[in-house]
Amino acid sequence: MSQAAELNSHADVVGNNDVPLVRATNLCKSFHDRKVLDGVDFDVAAGQVSVIIGKSGSGKSTLLRAIAGLEEPEDGDVTIDGKLVRSGGERTADWNHGAARVGMVFQSYTLWPHMNVLDNLTLAPRKILGLSASEAEARAEKALAEVGMAHHIRSRSTQLSGGERQRVAIARALMMRPAVLLCDEITSALDPPVAAEVLGVLARLKEEEGLAVCLVTHDMAFASKAADRLVFFLNGRIAVDTSPDQAFNHCDNPELKAFVDAVRID
Ligand SMILES: Nc1ncnc2c1ncn2[C@@H]1O[C@H](COP(=O)(O)OP(=O)(O)OP(=O)(O)O)[C@@H](O)[C@H]1O
Ligand SMILES: [Mg+2]
Structure with a gap:
């Protein structure tokens, strides 16, 4: 079983039908x-797959x-996998469980330049999860295969193109x-064909492994093709949460319509 499939079977066991994988309230x-x-x-x-x-x-x-815990909210509850990891803004005793279940990838390449791909991937699992070198390497081989980068396991991150670095960053997560x-x-720092390749990796992880993805992007082609849901943020609130088809073709929210039209013209 692939690691993402393993994690989802795990999510099936600990989750229940009434509790979503992630629930944030009143953040x-x-x-x-x-x-x-x-x-x-x-x-x-x-x-x-949610596009924001x-x-x-x-x-x-x-x-x-x-949600990832990189920002401390003043208020709000967060439940991950059915466990309350933040309550009234404060981290609960289950925080570490939640943090481990949330991966994050950023716009700028965050790989360590002085390390090769393998070391970039294995550093956190060895330190945080206490995996042995061989366990971590086996896990890295699988993760790199998932993003089509297995052949670069010994490459230095500085030798990789932008799209390759982002695929490695996904594997690291x-x-x-x-x-x-x-x-x-x-x-957003990649040329359109390379961006499409990286987004294709996410779409495949969702299709084949059932991985949940929340993606901030202006790529409306990806949103209409691969997203289950489109979330429109306005002034610190979710103004619209609907299907991409509804958002693009039957939108009755004027701000969303103006935003989508502007992004399409870009
Ligand atoms: N660490 C911070 N200190 C002060 N202000 C911040 C900080 N982080 C974010 N902000 C402010 O909070 C607001 C929301 O920022 P955020 O980065 O969430 O916006 P965004 O929707 O992601 O925007 P963008 O599309 O430009 O990335 C902005 O006005 C930003 O300047
Ligand atoms: Mg932003």
Whole structure:
């Protein structure tokens, strides 16, 4: 069984039908007295691909970062795999369980330049999960195969192209066997064909492995082809949460319509 399939079978065991894989309720975060997350409720179902769009500064990255624990909200609950990992803004005793189940990939390449691909992948699982070198290497081989990068296991990250680095960054996130992968504009520095390749990896992970993905992107072609759901952020709130077809072709929200039209023209 592939690692993503393993993790999903695990999610089936610990989850239950009433509790989504991720449930964030009333997330609140302010910077300099400005509410950037204004009581956000956000659920992710197992195996679901959510595309998040919205104007610059509307709070998309802050939402993903808050779910991943890179931002501390002032208020809000987060449940992951049925476990409450944040309550009233505070981390609970189950926090470590939740953090381990959330993977995140960023726009800028975050690979260590002085390490090869294998070491980039195995560092965290060895340190945090206590895997032996051979266990971590076996896991790295699998994760790299999932993103079509197995042949680069000994390459230095500086020898890789941008698209290859992002595929390795996805593999590195898979190493921790996340239940959900949060991706923040991971293709915005790439040329369109390379971006399509990287997004194709995510679509395949969803189709073949049932991995849940939340993706901030302006790539509307990917959203209409591969997303189960389109979430439109406006002023720190989710203004629309609907199917891509509904959002693109039958939209009755004027702000969303204007946003989608502007992105399409880009
Ligand atoms: N660490 C921080 N300190 C101060 N302000 C911040 C911080 N992080 C985010 N902000 C502010 O919070 C607001 C929301 O930021 P966020 O990065 O979530 O927006 P975004 O929707 O992801 O925008 P973009 O599309 O440009 O990436 C912005 O006004 C930003 O300046
Ligand atoms: Mg952002």
